[in-house]
Amino acid sequence: MKNRIFLDALNRKNQKGYVPVWFLRQAGRYMPEYRSIRSKYTDFFDMIKKPEVCCELTLQPLRKFPLDAAITFSDILTVPEALGSKIQFISGKGPVFSDSFRNSPDMKLKFNSDDQLSYVYEATKLIKSKVDVPLIGFCGSPWTIFTYMYYGKSPKNFNQIQDYVRNNSESTHEKLNIITEITVEYLRNQAQSGADCLQIFDSWGGIVENDYHEFSLQYVDKIINSLHDSIPVILYARGLKIKPFTKETSAKIFNLNVNENIGEYINEEIAIQGNLDPNIFHENDNYLESLAEEIFEKYSQKYNYVCNLGSGLTPDINPDKVSVFLNKLRFLNSK
Numbered sequence: 001m002k003n004r005i006f007l008d009a010l011n012r013k014n015q016k017g018y019v020p021v022w023f024l025r026q027a028g029r030y031m032p033e034y035r036s037i038r039s040k041y042t043d044f045f046d047m048i049k050k051p052e053v054c055c056e057l058t059l060q061p062l063r064k065f066p067l068d069a070a071i072t073f074s075d076i077l078t079v080p081e082a083l084g085s086k087i088q089f090i091s092g093k094g095p096v097f098s099d100s101f102r103n104s105p106d107m108k109l110k111f112n113s114d115d116q117l118s119y120v121y122e123a124t125k126l127i128k129s130k131v132d133v134p135l136i137g138f139c140g141s142p143w144t145i146f147t148y149m150y151y152g153k154s155p156k157n158f159n160q161i162q163d164y165v166r167n168n169s170e171s172t173h174e175k176l177n178i179i180t181e182i183t184v185e186y187l188r189n190q191a192q193s194g195a196d197c198l199q200i201f202d203s204w205g206g207i208v209e210n211d212y213h214e215f216s217l218q219y220v221d222k223i224i225n226s227l228h229d230s231i232p233v234i235l236y237a238r239g240l241k242i243k244p245f246t247k248e249t250s251a252k253i254f255n256l257n258v259n260e261n262i263g264e265y266i267n268e269e270i271a272i273q274g275n276l277d278p279n280i281f282h283e284n285d286n287y288l289e290s291l292a293e294e295i296f297e298k299y300s301q302k303y304n305y306v307c308n309l310g311s312g313l314t315p316d317i318n319p320d321k322v323s324v325f326l327n328k329l330r331f332l333n334s335k
């Protein structure tokens, strides 16, 4: 590996005066290179079940931009797919499942064998052999996976699941436990296949804000405690302010949302990633270059900071704007 600065920052020991950077959803629909490959497949899963395609999609943003980490091209919904749900991505609608806990409360979580996810491990091995920056493996949190399986799609109105989990707490915890066990295996296998760090996406953690520990955080902690101490794990609790729970979780690295304030966290015994608003890429080039300067000035001497976004790059973003920011940051980093 040529450049380990990202991993050093996660371990709170980056002393290079260099701000490592990668972006949530750095591969994907805002890139013409991605759209061109995507157009060859009707089905998203057909595409991601091909390790050589995942590898190519992972490398696309690394060829185009100066980035300090790679993230395996895949999806958090590989786990429910392996549990027997048929999932389609319908343009403009997001994921649509063939079945859901909401419509079929007796739906079984059928997990036959870990072989069903071996395409992710094959992709991880292949990618690892081609990159000279750290590779990030990832998964959804058990709660987020449960949320998708409950609604059978991206949730819009949260009352239903909130009522459901309170009235069916035993069966909810049973399902969360099963998803947790599978996720531990899933992450262990990604690490064994070459992932240098892992990120847990708790994209729907915000829905259970008041019972966050009971329905989500305790399972995230179970996962982190089941993994080897040497592998850094980043928690991204989307839509949640993390202050109330940074001290009561095993997570030590957090991806901050856009509405957080890095200053509140940067001097704590944790590492911080994220927080930038992806809408900055709609600003002009001067703005983007001065923002890169500001970030470099504020954080290049911090040992625990990774530049990233508070939510993913969206399809409306112009990749040239992403280049302006990243080229400026790399210029400052290499001075």
Ligand code: CP3
Residues within 6 Å of the ligand: 023, 024, 025, 026, 027, 028, 029, 038, 044, 071, 072, 073, 074, 075, 076, 077, 089, 094, 095, 138, 154, 201, 202, 203, 238, 311, 312
């Ligand atoms: O480069 C990378 O960042 C790796 C790729 C990646 C994808 N999904 C590819 C993808 C990652 C890290 C994810 C994670 C993911 N998937 C999350 C967590 C991140 C977050 O923002 O909270 C979530 C909630 C999902 C579930 C998911 N997958 C949805 C809701 C959708 C459809 C809408 C959308 O935002 O794209 C997907 C499909 C998906 N995953 C696409 C890509 C590039 C688009 C599918 C297509 O091309 O048709």
